[in-house]
Amino acid sequence: MNPSTIAIVKQTVPLISASGNDITQQFYTFLFDENPQLKHVFNMANQASGKQQSSLASAILGYAANIDKLEALGPVVERIAAKHFTLDIQPEHYPIVGRNLLKAIRKVLGEDVATDEVISAWSDAYGHLADILIGVEKNLYEAAADHGWVGFKAFNVDRKVEQSSEITSFYLTPADGKPLPEFHPGQYLSLEVKSDSFPYTELRQYSLSDSSNKDYYRISVKKEPAPQENTPHGLVSNHLHADINVGDTLQVHVPGGDFLLKNTDKPLVLISGGVGITPLLSMLNDLTKRGDNRPIVWLHGTRNKATHAFKEHLNMLDADLPNLTKVVCYEDISHAEMGVDYNYSGYINTDMLSDLCPEDAEYYFCGPMPFMKAIYSQLKQLNINEEQLHYEVFGPNEAL
Template sequence: MLSQSTIAIIKSTVPVLEIHGVAITKRFYEMLFENHPELLHIFNHANQKQGKQQTALANAVYAAAANIDKLESILPVVKGIAHKHRSLGVKPEHYPIVGQHLLAAIKEVLGDAATDEIIQAWADAYGVIASVFIDVEKEMYVDAATQNGGWEGFRLFKVKRKVIESEVITSFYLVPEDGGPIATFEPGQYLSMKIDIPGEEHSHIRQYSLSSIPGLPFYRVSIKREDGMSDRPDGRVSVYLHKTIQPGDVLHISAPAGDFKLHQNDSRPVVLISGGVGLTPMVSMLRTLADTKTNRAVTFIHAAQHSGVHALKAEVEELVSQHPDYSAHWIYNKPSDEDRESKAFHKEGYIDLPWLREIVPVKDAKFYFCGPLPFMKTVNKALKDWEIPSEDIHFEFFGPAGALD
């Protein structure tokens, strides 16, 4: 337990963290990798270069400081990060290393303002926060390894099939090389895939949502090829998977993880909203709802640029056609002439609240959404403006957690 004086000191630093948080976390990662380059095998290099990881950590540190006297209130956030840590292979021995460099970064960035008293308070607070993470992750490691078909660390999986779903998305069907059973998962969860690209010094680990249903003898992940743009390079891993990996090749996979899950005990209607490759966990949820034969009405909404990049469309339409209480709605912001002629989509433009009101039968429902960050911000604002209760809004970030409000 932290003393009241320590809690008071930590809370007093909240305004400073709001201003200097990203500078602190940027310097933290620089120092961490300089002194422990082996950790580059765990962290996503692209997120580091784009500043996403620094911002995500700054937000997490800020939240921890603001809630240091009631850490239980941020337990959902802790669990989300812990799922990612377990899937990556973060272990208890990593926490002292992180703590040492985080404190050093605080001291360096804040200079004389970071007094010995403040640094000691943060050292005490970090010890408590680290213990929370270690305890939560310990339980997750045990669950992942001891469940039927589970395993510890990374397991070898063979690519059984490779199916092109659109111009940019390809599905990979994965089966265990050892022929044994595989762990089940919750619709919405992801796999971590460790890739060693020839000629590159460090391994890459990426998370990909499962787009199949639980209980099958294989996993399916549907991966978007991240082509480079003016402000960012090609996605090293996604391009490698699309261009190089073929059926018969072997990949290193960690057991399913993630706290974005379909609430199957709720009997109310379900609204699934996706943008781009964000449809992958939604398809898993849709297929699960159909497979379990629940009587819940489902509205599936997907936004894409045009039909050429719209993956798994036929699969969703077939499922919807088999259930009278299901509906699917497509919105394209750059439809082709062929799209317009064939009426391959239902609306041109972007998702907004008037359209949601028009196509969603009832607002007393569970809402799930996933996609690019600007898309998620738009959907989140629309649902908030519609006064959907926060407990009925569920979303998944691809990459480090960001802020939607």
């Protein structure tokens, strides 16, 4: 990019920041009016809640603020590209998005502010970012093609196992009977789900909850309740629990995602809340399979005994692995036995983290957003370096 483009984009950051959500809301209005078929690609529940608009606004601002030092955005680019790959986003989608984004900027800011010069600079900047993402995604698509798997393909539900009062595992086997490509623990699957009761095709991502093998993939899905009164429950998760049974077929994309264990022999701390257990369990199972004997601390928080998923499996690992320290916290200890079901009443806290976790450990955490923010804050209070913190946000990426 030329220096004048960089200068103009950085100068407009305060204006974009002040109107970020208005711009992204207008963008999605333009996008879906022009391309209604894209409602089958985007998560319309996140559109209704405003999460997708907020996430896009943050991404735009992050890019603009760092446009003169794009190396700082490396991890974010990898995360966005991984998500695009699992949604099967193609190079031809980028001009559609860019055109409507520029229209939205001009509409919200007005032609006096969003002059031809400003729009031209943002067009160049967007094109540069698109080229970067297309290049990263091209590598992901080529790697998938090497395994003979392009886009979505049919998988059969081989088993359906209830793990708790709200989490059910689905064991998925390829309908074509071909061996499955390996995945990295922490990655996820995209499902393309259709139903006569759905207004659109729905795409959802679910973390793989077991180590990699050639025979099946396992996802473990929480049946999402309505987040508050007068709002709908989780459309796809409830459909999977109620309507998808053994023998049914689902369309599945090759695994993707960038929430991966670093290549290091440092101690590990795995911290999960609720269904956030799934990617971390995949990591723990993989480490166990490989005979990794480094110190591992497992911290898990859940509401009560009924919601505690994978309890028996983790108790077995705790008994078998001398290098594993397992601690489980319940909000409600009714009908639960300390030492068998749980270890602490209440929430994971800084004292617990300080007492149990090695200072030089790599920390991986996942769970509901309030849980994630609390854990992140506690780890920062303990002066854990940012480079040691790794996390996965379910849904549109949000800042902690």
